[in-house]
Amino acid sequence: DEAIRVSDLAKQMGIKAQDLIKTLLGLGIMATINQSIDLETASIVAAEHGYEVEKTGFSEDEFIIPREADKPEDLLPRPPVVTIMGHVDHGKTSLLDSIRKSKITSGEAGGITQHIGAYYVGSDRGDIVFLDTPGHEAFTAMRARGAQVTDIVILVVAADDGVMDQTREAVNHSKAAGVPIVVAVNKIDKEGADPDRVKRELSELGLVPEDWGGDTIYTHVSAKQGTGIDEILEMVLLQAEVLELHANPNKYAVGHIVEARLDKGRGAVGTVLVQGGTLKHGDAFVCGLYHGKVRAMFNDKGKKIDQAGPAVPVEIQGLEGVPEAGDEFVVVQDEKVARRIADARQTKQRDKDLAKESKITLESFLASK
Numbered sequence: 178d179e180a181i182r183v184s185d186l187a188k189q190m191g192i193k194a195q196d197l198i199k200t201l202l203g204l205g206i207m208a209t210i211n212q213s214i215d216l217e218t219a220s221i222v223a224a225e226h227g228y229e230v231e232k233t234g235f236s237e238d239e240f241i242i243p244r245e246a247d248k249p250e251d252l253l254p255r256p257p258v259v260t261i262m263g264h265v266d267h268g269k270t271s272l273l274d275s276i277r278k279s280k281i282t283s284g285e286a287g288g289i290t291q292h293i294g295a296y297y298v299g300s301d302r303g304d305i306v307f308l309d310t311p312g313h314e315a316f317t318a319m320r321a322r323g324a325q326v327t328d329i330v331i332l333v334v335a336a337d338d339g340v341m342d343q344t345r346e347a348v349n350h351s352k353a354a355g356v357p358i359v360v361a362v363n364k365i366d367k368e369g370a371d372p373d374r375v376k377r378e379l380s381e382l383g384l385v386p387e388d389w390g391g392d393t394i395y396t397h398v399s400a401k402q403g404t405g406i407d408e409i410l411e412m413v414l415l416q417a418e419v420l421e422l423h424a425n426p427n428k429y430a431v432g433h434i435v436e437a438r439l440d441k442g443r444g445a446v447g448t449v450l451v452q453g454g455t456l457k458h459g460d461a462f463v464c465g466l467y468h469g470k471v472r473a474m475f476n477d478k479g480k481k482i483d484q485a486g487p488a489v490p491v492e493i494q495g496l497e498g499v500p501e502a503g504d505e506f507v508v509v510q511d512e513k514v515a516r517r518i519a520d521a522r523q524t525k526q527r528d529k530d531l532a533k534e535s536k537i538t539l540e541s542f543l544a545s546k
């Protein structure tokens with residue numbers, strides 16, 4: 178399975194790809210510039226051009242920081258990471274805003290929050306991290322990429338509307354991911370609000386309230402009027418306690434990309450949610466198909482910081498490309514290693530894309546017959 182692309186081999190020998198393809202043809206091998214040939218074939222054609230092929234033994238695994246289990250004595254408590262889900266118009270955005278506002282007006286240092294895709298709420302009782310992209314689409318997109326970032330889901334249900342399609346979907350997704358749900362019965366200020374109806378309907382989905390003998394936490398809120406906000410934060414922290422969330426801050430950082438984009442002035446920027454270890458200024462890393470080096474880091478208050486520990490979301494500059502939400506982020510020992518891993522991943526991806534393309538071409542060819 179070790180192979181090299183025709184174009185890469187030609188480049189390394191300093192000859193035209195066309196000449197290499199001719200040599201290959203001479204050996205009875207048909208290959209295009211984008212195809213890969215195995216190392217044995219590469220050695221033979223290289224010899225024809227007076228080169229020897231040396232295997233460098235590159236394997237991505239050798240360079241990734243070994244993922245040993247953390248020792249219990251290295252683990253420290255960490256804040257929970259929360260995603261807000263629920264049916265459209267039931268008040269997800271309003272609840273996020275309300276939480277953010279209540280925390281800022283209560284004198285949290287920093288003032289205006291920046292939109293970086295996640296934010297950190299500090300309180301006397303404990304800290305909570307909120308992912309800023311509500312809805313189950315972001316949640317499932319992340320999970321589809323193998324990223325488990327959320328510890329707790331706040332399920333928002335409007336008390337005047339009850340359980341709807343997307344409420345059910347959110348419940349299913351949370352259950353599938355094994356993430357506990359805290360219910361926020363919202364819009365209790367409205368006429369026609371019927372919190373008991375919400376409890377009944379959600380009980381049918383297995384979310385039986387504590388006061389009915391179940392183990393699901395319910396709270397009543399009005400995101401619009403800002404009531405019940407402290408209570409929901411408290412309930413989330415209560416749920417978090419049960420989960421006993423811990424992380425080891427003393428190792429190279431690992432985490433996931435929460436959001437990334439191309440900024441006109443600053444190039445590729447991405448928000449990393451650090452999940453283990455501590456991310457530091459100057460660290461080399463790989464995320465998805467790209468590598469980079471942390472040139473600058475900002476927290477969700479727009480403040481420049483030098484390091485970020487577990488559960489801290491940070492926006493970083495210094496990416497060589499725009500990764501996707503849900504891509505894993507791993508710090509490695511140096512930039513050279515980071516580059517090699519990213520190159521290997523890109524080659525693999527290109528080969529996969531090409532294989533897909535040629536399959537499609539073949540299929541449409543057969544279909545046209």
Ligand code: GDP
Pocket residue numbers: 263264265266267268269270271272311363364365366367398399400401402
């Ligand atoms: P999302 O689609 O779930 O993000 O819902 P939004 O936060 O955008 O809210 C949808 C609508 O419901 C907006 O017009 C809000 O002002 C309104 N709304 C949200 N929360 C409340 C609430 O607690 N009480 C009342 N009366 N209206 C609310």
Ligand code: MG
Pocket residue numbers: 269270271311
């Ligand atoms: Mg919204």
